Amino acid sequence: MACMKLGAKSEAFHREGQTWLCTTGLPSDVIIQVGEMSFHLHKFPLLSKSGLLERLIEESSGEEGSACSLQLHGVPGGAKAFELVTKFCYGVKIELTALNVVILRCAAEYLQMTEDYEQGNLIAQAEKFNDMLKSSTLLQDALIPWP
Template identity: 65%
Template sequence: MACVKLGSEPDAFQCQRQTWFCTTGLPSDIVVEVGEMSFHLHMFPLLSKSGVLERLIAEASESKEECVIHLPGIPSGAKTFELVAKFCYGVKLELKASNVVYLWCAAENREMTEEYGEGNLISQAETFFNQVVLRNWKDSLRALQTCDDVLPYADELIIFMEYFSALAF
């Protein structure tokens, strides 16, 4: 199975039960809740990569309470958001056929476009999908198998139907 490694920083995340912590040494200034999981993170890496997170952080920061954001509707939930957060921090992660669909949908849904940073997650996922996944039957099938879980998102974003319809199965 082909994969591409993104990021260069060592892993700076630790999970303790239902909570993820970024262990960069700085205190977190935002809590992102995805399903039952909580991620104690920092605003800047998130808002510098995502239009949606930038708006949600701005809204949440207006209140004098702790900055907490609830993120429903992430394909594959906390597992995918963990990878999105690692991407925002520049932490090493593997883009592969089994996660590219989730990451691409999450990136589209969170507006992780070039406007928020060159080589942002949408372009990375799309490039990997086109140049690696679609060039190999095994990887194409693996990616296609993950589409069941993201059909509501992929349908809404009109991502994969055009790519997979070009394949002759």
């Protein structure tokens, strides 16, 4: 199956029950609830890639040094898609595949992960991979002999 690998870092997260924790050694400064799953993260990797998260974090940031808490409702693909999006934001290795590209593209759109925030952001990467899939399907169809 075709896939596109994004990111270079090894795994930077671990799961404890219904909670994903970042293992960078720095305390998290934002907690995002997606469905039943809680993600303890850092603002900067999210702000640099997501227009929606930038706006929500800005609106809900309180005292300096206190963690910001957000609830995201309606994330396409739910917590599983958000987990992959989060890994993308941190530069952790993820694979785009024919099975996940559409839902990741939808989640990236929901989170406003456009080129305005970073060149090669997730919307562009998902579109690039989807175009590659379409091209390979067209090529395969062209090479299959007629009956």
